[in-house]
Amino acid sequence: MLIQKRLLVLFELLNKNESKISCKALSKITNVSERTIRGDIAALNSILESHGAAIKIKRNEGYYIDILDLNKYQQYLAEITQDIMEDNDIPNSPIERNKYILRYLLYSDSHTKLEDLADQLYISKTTILNDIKSIKSILSRYDLNLISKPYYGIKIQGNELNIRKCISENIINRDFENYILGITDEEVEVFKNIDLKRLQEIVLRYVHEFHIEFSDFSLKNFIIHLAIAISRVNNGHVLIGELDNLPEDSYLKKAITPIYAEIEEYFNFNIPSNERIYIYNHFKSKSTPKLTAKDNTDEKIIDYTKNLLDYIYIHYNFDLKNDTTLLNDLILHFKSILNSKYYNQNKANPLINTIKSNYPLAFEITLTAVENIFKQTVYTFTEDEIGYVSLHIGAAIERYFDKNINCKKVVIVCGSGYGTSRLLETRLNKVFRDKLNIVECLSYNQYLVHDLNNIDLIISTIPLENKNHPVILVDFALLNKDIEGISKAITDEPIVYNKVLSEYFDSNLFLKSPNVNTKEELLNLMCDTLNNNDIILPSFKNSVFYRETLSPTNIDDFLAIPHPMELSAISTKICIAILKEPILWNKNTSVSLVFMIAINKNDYFEMDKIYDIFLKIINSDDLKYSILNCNSYENFLNLLQSII
Incomplete structure (x- = not known):
């Protein structure tokens, strides 16, 4: 080799990175000390000096x-290309390395x-040794052990199903x-x-031939x-x-039989009976059953679903009980989830982080x-299943909001003539359908x-001032910004947003750089702050x-956004904490800004606007950076005012 492996890793990092990299960053990426990095840089320079760099x-x-x-440099790169390609198999980051070690041990x-x-x-x-600690933590979640034998080393021991x-x-x-x-x-x-x-x-051939329904994610999982x-x-x-065998579905059994046969023939692989059960269980649990809400549905599931919608109505003021689409979707979904749980087949949710964030x-x-x-x-439900x-609940809430927006009586003012105003009227009716009642189209003089x-x-195409009515200035072409402005006016968004800022935020609940080191300390401080201001109940x-x-x-x-389980x-009010240094919130994530929400039941209808903020x-x-650097409550409130 023309260059040692560790030096090659360092060289790759510097060569492929267009910006400069600090010694600290290189140390963290390669997991060696900064002193070692400086020594390796000197060694690399002794090699590169004769190769034009x-x-x-x-x-x-x-x-x-x-x-x-x-x-000279390009010629040198050409010479070590094979070394670089070979080195790509060696993980560079701690996460990649842990995955590499885990895979190596699981298959050893x-x-x-x-x-x-x-x-x-x-x-x-x-x-x-540090990596092995992380590996042990992962294995413990699957009841797997890392056993050690003197002079021989380590080996994973445990149930084969758990290993898989x-x-x-x-x-x-x-x-x-x-x-x-x-x-x-x-x-x-x-x-x-x-x-x-x-x-x-x-x-895919037999799934399509037999018209078996899978989500793309579940099919890839199978x-x-x-x-x-x-x-x-x-x-x-x-x-x-x-092995526990899921109840046999004759049609699914018929579909999977030729899959077994082709696999055995092509891969020269005799599938033992237990493996057939294992494969069939995944095939059935990951396919989507063709059910209707009336198909042998357990009455308990119907009761659970209705009780869930009653709970949402009582505690959150969203009346979703008459949404038949939601009722049927939830019954089918709960039936699928509980059926999977019965056979210990929990389904992963690839969108869980997106759902929680958006x-x-x-x-x-x-x-x-x-x-x-x-x-x-x-x-008990996993976070993935709740996601x-x-x-379904989110879609129903959207339908609920759409249904409960009052139809606004509107006049159009257009200075370009009657034909132009009629065309604008047609476009508005197309975009907003039942949300606008256009009473009349007027010229400016009218x-x-x-x-x-x-x-x-x-709604006007010319600038107007009216003290008694909101005026939305639009372009004749009805651009996206115009549609957004009308949407806000229809839903009274400016009024609601201003209420959120003026009534729900308070200077007494603004904590700038609180003296805390842990999540628990911060939660206690914020709860105590709310309590001292007579905002919360004792159970909060x-x-x-x-x-x-x-x-x-x-x-x-x-x-x-910490908050209680019930509206207590x-x-x-919303208590704000802007942290000087990020605080570890869970095992993988730290946060710098915390909003603790205390909600009274009568205000829950406006919570979507709070979450919008x-x-x-x-x-x-840019807004994150500005919030972290604001030095007063007034400054903070002005920042929020600028985004509504």
Whole structure:
């Protein structure tokens, strides 16, 4: 080799990065000390000096490669291309390295020495020991143990079903779009001895032939579990003991039989009876049953669903009980979830983070309602499952809002003639349908003398001033900004947003750089602040902490919105904490801004506007930066005023 592996990793980082990289960043990425980085830089420079380049450092910015002779440097790059390609198999980041080690151990039949793993990955013994701690934590979630044998090394021990589940959930990257679009390079690498594309082709052919319904995500999951089964059996790891077999569906059985046959023929793979049960269970649990709400539906599920909608009405003022679409969708969905739970087949939700970040109101209502309705039953719901249910609830809330928007009486004022005003009227009716009642189209002179007593809104193509009625100035072409302005006027958004800022925020509840170090300290401080201002009921604090045990309340890696399980506030207020340093909110995420919400039942109807403000914050990096640097409550309030 022309260059040592560790130096090659460092060289790649510098070569492919267009910006400068600090010594601290390089140390963190490669997981070696800054002193080692500086030594490696010197070693690299001794190599590069004869190949037309040098690694230099710019103060306060970092290291970069300065190309002195382009021809020499390009020739050198060509010489080490093979080394770089070979090195791509060696993980560079701690996350990639943990996945690599876990996969290696899960598929290893014999003990492995830590020294050998460290040499293989070009890392220190200390680093490998730290990695093993992370691996043990992952394995414990699957009742798997990492056993050690003196002079031989370490080995994973545990149930084969649990090993397969661990492989499925930790080795395969389920990035939603890439995952469902086809076979990824990573999957090809994991299943080196299996033709995944041929496996996919076999499955798809019979799924289409027999018209079996799958979501794209679930179908890909089935193919991956099929590949896991083949790879494990080929390595001598078969399922032992009696497996629970899902009730047999004759049509699904008929569809999967030719899949078994083709797999056995193409992959030279005899499928043992237990493996057939394993494969069939995944095939059935991941397919979508063709049901209607009346198909042998357990009466308990109907009762649970109606009780859920009653709970939402009583506690949140959203009357969704007469939404037959929602009722049928929830009955079918709960039947599918509870059926899967009975056979211990929980479905992963690839969109859970997107749902929590973009539809927080629907998620919170669903989580609280499900927790309260099902707490007296044998069923507990995962965060993934609640995310799926919240999609149905969110859609119903949108329908509810659309239905309850009062039709506004409108006059159109247009200075370009009657024909122009009629065309604008047609466009408005097309966009807003039943939300506008266009009473009349007026010229400017007609407008000056017209009786507007019963009018709610004036839409005009010319600038107007009217003290008694809101005026929306629009372009004749009805641009997107015009549609947005009319939408806000129809829903009274400016009025509601101003109420949110003026009534729900308070300078006494503004905590700038509070002296806390942990999430628990901060939650206690914020609850006490609300309590000292006579805003909350005694049950509030315990309920806030209980809510955190169900699912973390951070929306992203910047903002968290802790709140209680029930509406236990005397008045609606929001306590704000802007942190000097980010606080660890859960095992993976830290936050810098916290809004603790205390909601009175009478105000819940306006909560969607509060959540809209939160979403505007997390979608604007500039706004995040400004909030962190604001030095007063007035400054903070002005920032929020600027986005509504």
